[in-house]
Amino acid sequence: MALEISPSGESEAIVLIKAAPQVGVRHGETVCCAAIDLYGNWLRLYPVSFRHLDEGKKFGRWDRIRFRWRMPKDDGRAESRRIDQNALTITGELKPVERERFLARSIVTSLDKERSEGRSLALxxxxxxxxxxxxxxxxxxxxxxxxxxxxxxxxxxxxxxxxxxxxxxxxxxxxxxxxxxxxxxxxxxxxxxxxxxxxxxxxxxxxxxxxxxxxxxxxxxxxxxxxxxxxxxxxxxxxxxxxxxxxxxxxxxxxxx
The missing domain is CATH 2.40.50 (OB fold (Dihydrolipoamide Acetyltransferase, E2P))
Structure with missing residues (x-):
């Protein structure tokens, strides 16, 4: 299912990426996070000030999260979403027996092909x-x-x-x-x-x-x-x-x- 272009929305997704913190001029200390939604679409989530999150919101890989988002004005990558981290909730976890099936449709073997098709995230x-x-x-x-x-x-x-x-x-x-x-x-x-x-x-x-x-x-x-x-x-x-x-x-x- 292709991503629908909308200025804002709410999504549920499985977290796959949580990179080491970085310091930026605009957003301070943030973490690069990315997830795959329930339809198989990649989403890049930012800015996430992970260490400022309440303990109940500190998600990890394989957590299923729900969040509000809007399209960013400063990032043209198709998967990027600005999120309201204060409204983020953890709704569950992808069990080990479910992970192979969930990831299988997202796996690729060529980055050049992904780039040529306008994608900026890949497994x-x-x-x-x-x-x-x-x-x-x-x-x-x-x-x-x-x-x-x-x-x-x-x-x-x-x-x-x-x-x-x-x-x-x-x-x-x-x-x-x-x-x-x-x-x-x-x-x-x-x-x-x-x-x-x-x-x-x-x-x-x-x-x-x-x-x-x-x-x-x-x-x-x-x-x-x-x-x-x-x-x-x-x-x-x-x-x-x-x-x-x-x-x-x-x-x-x-x-x-």
């Missing part, structure tokens, strides 16, 4: 050829920290609950992969991968954490089956970013015909 089945960990430069780390520190130093006119300062990961986690279009490489922006790094670093130490991440994300996930949740850059529409990774045992058996 990509690719051959994973490598997982690489790259330490950010000291200047890059300082610049990222400075953005978040400057934001939290500003007077908060709308949210009175204090936030623990967000610390970006000091590493980039990259995938090399092959699609029908050829070889590609990109940094994985999934919030889960950053959260895993910090959790394991606190538990095992940084060196062991990186070793374990190589095993899980670089060996176990590709072997058992995974999908790349892709999105185009807002300023560079021909550039695809890895916004998230989705692990499914069944994905290796999916029929794409």
């Amino acid at each position: 990509l089945k690719a051959e994973i050829t490598g997982f690489h960990v790259e330490r950010k430069s000291d200047d890059e780390i300082k610049a990222q920290k400075a953005k978040f520190e400057a934001l939290h130093a500003q007077p908060d006119l709308f949210n009175t609950r204090p936030l623990i300062p967000y610390t970006p990961a000091p590493y980039k986690f990259k995938y090399s992969y092959r699609t029908d279009d050829g070889r590609r490489e990109g940094t994985c922006q999934d919030w889960e991968i950053e959260a895993t790094f910090f959790k394991w670093s606190n538990t095992y130490g940084e060196s062991k954490a990186l070793e374990n991440m190589q095993t899980r994300f670089g060996e176990e996930y590709p072997r058992k089956g995974m999908l790349l949740a892709m999105g185009t850059h807002s300023l560079h529409p021909d550039t695809w970013l890895i916004n998230g990774i989705i692990r499914l045992d069944e994905v290796q058996q999916l029929t794409l015909l």
Whole structure:
């Protein structure tokens, strides 16, 4: 079912993408989120100030959410929606046994084809050829920290609950992969991968954490089956970013015909 062009509306969708927080001039600290609605249409949801949400509204991957939206004036990508996050509700969760069937119709193997048809979000089945960990430069780390520190130093006119300062990961986690279009490489922006790094670093130490991440994300996930949740850059529409990774045992058996 094709998306209906309307200036506003209300939708229910299953959340698939929750990328690591970013700081922007207009919206402050926000998270890139994307979901597939109950008709199989992709929706990009923003601005989501995720850490300001009430605990009962903090959704995760596979949650079914209901939200009001309107078409943005500053984003021409077909799937983009400005949402009223204060009116967002979690209405359920997609059960593990339902996930293969729900995702199957959205899986693609060519990003060039998706772009040529005007789409800016995609669920990509690719051959994973490598997982690489790259330490950010000291200047890059300082610049990222400075953005978040400057934001939290500003007077908060709308949210009175204090936030623990967000610390970006000091590493980039990259995938090399092959699609029908050829070889590609990109940094994985999934919030889960950053959260895993910090959790394991606190538990095992940084060196062991990186070793374990190589095993899980670089060996176990590709072997058992995974999908790349892709999105185009807002300023560079021909550039695809890895916004998230989705692990499914069944994905290796999916029929794409």
